[in-house]
Amino acid sequence: MSRKYKFRDNEKLYFVSFAVVHWIDVFIRNEYRQVLLDSLxxxxxxxxxxxxxxxxxxxxxxxxxxxxxxxxxxxxxDFKSFTSTQLRKAITENPQESRKEWMLWVMERAGKRNGNNKGFQFWQQHNHPIVLNSNFLIQQKLDYLHNNPVEAGFVEQPEDYIYSSARDYAGTKGLLDILLIE
Structure with missing residues (x-):
C-alpha cells in the first residue's frame, strides 16, 4: 500500500471513504443503515x-x-470488522432481503480471494485517508461529501438527505452527533 495514504497524526482531520465489495448497494434498507449509525x-x-x-x-x-x-x-x-459481522448477520436474518443469497455469495467469493479474511469480506480493503491540512481541502471534501446524494439524484439539496451531516451544517439536527467545522 502506498505510504501516501496512511493516518500519521490522529489529531488532524482526515477524509476517508470505504465501500462495500463490488459496490453492492447494501444500504438501501433502514436496518442496515442503522447498524452503521449505531457503530459510529x-x-x-x-x-x-x-x-x-x-x-x-x-x-x-x-x-x-x-x-x-x-x-x-x-x-x-475495529469499526469495519464489527460492522462486517453485524451486517452479515442482519442480511442473513432478514426475511425481506430478496438479494440475500446473491450478496452473501459475492461477499464469500471476495473473502476467499483475499488472504486477509476468513472466507468472507464485506468492505473493500482500503480507507484511502487524506489529511485535510488546509481550509481549501477541508471545504472541497466537505462539499464533495455533502453533494454526493445530490449528484446521485437522491435529493435536490444536500440538507434534504437524512443520512448526511449536511443537515447539521444547514442548522437542522441530523441523525448523528457531530462536531461542526467552523
Missing part, C-alpha cells in the same frame, strides 16, 4: 472517534474524522 455512535462514545461530517450512500461511506484517543487506523479497523 459507539466509536464516538467509547473509542474517541470525532466525526465532523458523514454521508452514508447506498454502497459506500464518506467521513471527515479525527481522534483524541486511540489511533484512527485501529478505530476504523
Amino acid at each position: 455512535r459507539y466509536c464516538q462514545e467509547k473509542k474517541g472517534l470525532e466525526v465532523y461530517a458523514y454521508c452514508l450512500m447506498t454502497s459506500h461511506v464518506h467521513l471527515i474524522i479525527s481522534s483524541q484517543g486511540k489511533p484512527l487506523a485501529e478505530i476504523l479497523r
Whole structure:
C-alpha cells in the first residue's frame, strides 16, 4: 500500500471513504443503515472517534474524522470488522432481503480471494485517508461529501438527505452527533 495514504497524526482531520465489495448497494434498507449509525455512535462514545461530517450512500461511506484517543487506523479497523459481522448477520436474518443469497455469495467469493479474511469480506480493503491540512481541502471534501446524494439524484439539496451531516451544517439536527467545522 502506498505510504501516501496512511493516518500519521490522529489529531488532524482526515477524509476517508470505504465501500462495500463490488459496490453492492447494501444500504438501501433502514436496518442496515442503522447498524452503521449505531457503530459510529459507539466509536464516538467509547473509542474517541470525532466525526465532523458523514454521508452514508447506498454502497459506500464518506467521513471527515479525527481522534483524541486511540489511533484512527485501529478505530476504523475495529469499526469495519464489527460492522462486517453485524451486517452479515442482519442480511442473513432478514426475511425481506430478496438479494440475500446473491450478496452473501459475492461477499464469500471476495473473502476467499483475499488472504486477509476468513472466507468472507464485506468492505473493500482500503480507507484511502487524506489529511485535510488546509481550509481549501477541508471545504472541497466537505462539499464533495455533502453533494454526493445530490449528484446521485437522491435529493435536490444536500440538507434534504437524512443520512448526511449536511443537515447539521444547514442548522437542522441530523441523525448523528457531530462536531461542526467552523
